Amino acid sequence: MSSYSYFFFTVFLMILFFFDFHIRNIVDMASEHPGFEYWRNVLKNAKHVLAPMVDASELAWRILSRRYGAELCYTPMLHASVFVNDSKYRKQNLASCSEDRPLIVQIKTQLNVHDSNNIIRSNITLWRFCANNPETFAKACTLAAPHCDGVDINLGCPQAIARKGHYGAFLMEEWTLISDMIRHAKEKVSIPISAKIRVFSDLEKTIQYAKMLESAGVMLLTVHGRTRDQKGPLTGVANWDYIKAVREAVNIPVFANGNIQYLSDVEKCLEFTGVQGVMSAEGNLHNPAIFVGESPPVWRMALEYLDLVKLYPCHLSYSRGHIFKLLHHVFNMEENFDLRYRMSKSSTIDTMIEVTRSLEGRMQDYYTGAKEWHPKEGSLVSNLPLKPWLCQPYVRMDAEDYKNKLAESPEKSSRKERM
CATH class of the missing domain: 3.20.20.70 (Aldolase class I)
Incomplete structure (x- = not known):
């Protein structure tokens, strides 16, 4: 086969491949849901x-x-x-x-x-x-x-x-x-x-x-x-x-x-x-x-959300629910129990912002590393995957462990059966 023949044969195969590829795509798209x-x-x-x-x-x-x-x-x-x-x-x-x-x-x-x-x-x-x-x-x-x-x-x-x-x-x-x-x-x-x-x-x-x-x-x-x-x-x-x-x-x-x-x-x-x-x-x-893929400090997310609520108002119960989920772990730190109580009594978005800023000020040294944090052994925050002031998952008790715990408490077991 001459070089010209080989060249044209190669071009012919490429054209065939090109059209075959696109025809297949068209057919696939036509049959796609x-x-x-x-x-x-x-x-x-x-x-x-x-x-x-x-x-x-x-x-x-x-x-x-x-x-x-x-x-x-x-x-x-x-x-x-x-x-x-x-x-x-x-x-x-x-x-x-x-x-x-x-x-x-x-x-x-x-x-x-x-x-x-x-x-x-x-x-x-x-x-x-x-x-x-x-x-x-x-x-x-x-x-x-x-x-x-x-x-x-x-x-x-x-x-x-x-x-x-x-x-x-x-x-x-x-x-x-x-x-x-x-x-x-x-x-x-x-x-x-x-x-x-x-x-x-x-x-x-x-x-x-x-x-x-x-x-x-x-x-x-x-x-x-x-x-x-x-x-x-x-x-x-x-x-x-x-x-x-x-x-x-x-x-x-x-x-x-x-x-x-x-x-x-x-x-x-x-x-x-x-x-x-x-x-x-x-x-x-x-x-x-x-x-x-980020785990920002909880107060940053809470404050950004509360600012959005001012732009797009919703029921206070919605906002309170979000804030307590965001701040769940940091509110379980004994030194923040007072802020948790204040947040539970808040009746306005401005009050919720004020409490969140107080939390930010209190936790800032921990966050920057200026102050060391030593959780009390056995506390609710001692075995978290991340520091309690960072956004992270809420990990539930294993279902089997819960069943075993329930079996040990007849009163709770009876209440569960009624539910």
Whole structure:
């Protein structure tokens, strides 16, 4: 073969390879579920996700979290019928700003156990609602749609109030009902619908559950790798194997939730499960800088948050809850018990700022190293992974240890059984 022939043959092969590569890409994109386009183009490839949290993922906290790496945020749960009928409530809970996107609203709908037609349980990207009939839910979605990037159905709440209202994780066995609810909502609104679930103890049932939701029309699925019974002191460890299995079984984007205490956990979870994003709830509440891998001094985060609350007001109970989570460990230092008491009695944001600044002044020498810190052996702060004045995870007692402790106390065990 002459050099010219060899040259043209090589060019011909390169052209074939080029067209084959692009044709394959076009075919792959054509067959790809639209949920991936939604995740890429609307949710901006979000990998770091702030979870929907009751009384906790309000606007001020969302903005703080976004400043420290959260790429997508969910609103707290809202009551759909109140949202539809009360314009003041609606205005308060649609509060947002240019920094606050992309955003998913979570809508909750309760099942009237006496009338299976009166159901709608859902979580929306941007706000969460609760409603007791499909029309109310659809109307709430319609009102929220111009202000958010999606609606998320809450199928994961394991709390006693969800059991009583028959919603959240207590709808896990009612697949036909869930499917009908999603299909009805999709007929009424064009905004993408997603869902957040917990896992069954049986892996195959969990996979089939996820596939059912995909078939019903959800565009994105968040899997909390714990069962309905894993909550409170019995929270235990989330099962990433189940999340991985769901991700491999469905053709829609999946977010993982559970076991996220540090940025390194986020990276490990993404690699192990293959999910598109990782959601943080409790980890974020104790360290809003979790997604940038930092552990700032707690007063810095608290003061920045309180400044945001002045810009974007919320119920004082929300702010107090955030501050006590941020300052949890440092308030367990005996020398700060007085400040903890003062904070508990605070009735204004200015007072909370004043107490936080007092804490900063008291802890500054420890933080800079000008003063040595020697924790009392056996104290609540003696075995922390970091110094108590730094943002860090709240580590729960092991579930088995809690069960053993409960067994040793008949009174506590009896109270647990009643709950």
